[in-house]
Amino acid sequence: MKIKLNAQVLSENNEKIGELKKVVIDPLTNEVSHVVVEKGFWFREDKLVPVDMVEMSAEDKVRIRTTRQELEELPDFKEKQYFLLTDYWSDDQESGAGYSTPYVMYPYMMAGTEIGLPEPPAVMRRSKMNIPDSSVVIEEGVKVIGLEGKQVGKVEKVIWDATSDHITHILISKGWLFNKEKLVPIEWIKQMGDQHISLLVDSRIVEQLPDYPQGIVE
Numbered sequence: 740m741k742i743k744l745n746a747q748v749l750s751e752n753n754e755k756i757g758e759l760k761k762v763v764i765d766p767l768t769n770e771v772s773h774v775v776v777e778k779g780f781w782f783r784e785d786k787l788v789p790v791d792m793v794e795m796s797a798e799d800k801v802r803i804r805t806t807r808q809e810l811e812e813l814p815d816f817k818e819k820q821y822f823l824l825t826d827y828w829s830d831d832q833e834s835g836a837g838y839s840t841p842y843v844m845y846p847y848m849m850a851g852t853e854i855g856l857p858e859p860p861a862v863m864r865r866s867k868m869n870i871p872d873s874s875v876v877i878e879e880g881v882k883v884i885g886l887e888g889k890q891v892g893k894v895e896k897v898i899w900d901a902t903s904d905h906i907t908h909i910l911i912s913k914g915w916l917f918n919k920e921k922l923v924p925i926e927w928i929k930q931m932g933d934q935h936i937s938l939l940v941d942s943r944i945v946e947q948l949p950d951y952p953q954g955i956v957e
Contacts, residue, residue, distance in 0.1 A: 770904055775788070877933075883911050
């Protein structure tokens with residue numbers, strides 16, 4: 740199964756519902772657990788879709804075995820969490836409990852100067868990804884670094900075995916050292932991260948790989 744990141748996502752009724760923006764991977768097993776469908780007209784937040792709901796329609800199209808309405812019920816990729824500032828700040832300075840109320844220092848303020856400061860928000864928001872902490876999120880454009888520390892390209896496609904849901908290759912777009920696309924086997928990957936992927940081989944070895952699509956994997 741070859742999935743192009745940014746591929747169009749269709750429902751089981753062939754309804755256009757978004758784009759596949761990210762792939763969630765367990766870096767220890769190279770297993771794909773989820774894909775992320777980008778928010779858009781139908782969804783206000785990116786949706787986290789289990790990989791067993793994904794089937795291929797074409798290289799640039801992905802079909803999800805569910806309806807758009809059912810997809811709306813899936814968890815968001817990022818969960819928004821709200822908390823009160825009073826959970827973190829306290830006016831109880833005598834006892835030393837908590838923290839004092841935050842204030843802002845303005846430079847060059849003269850003694851006796853009055854200035855109206857805005858009230859801090861009562862509620863703050865933060866986001867947390869709805870995936871295990873050990874997972875890695877791969878998206879288009881993630882840098883691929885050779886053993887000698889040079890960038891050899893950027894991720895364009897993720898290729899995995901549809902029967903086992905394990906990654907077999909990543910397709911690298913043209914990089915600093917060559918003008919062709921290359922299929923890099925998963926065995927050559929030393930470490931996966933959200934910001935970059937490190938290889939066990941140097942750039943010279945990558946250059947010797949057959950150019951895509953001659954090096955295509957079915």
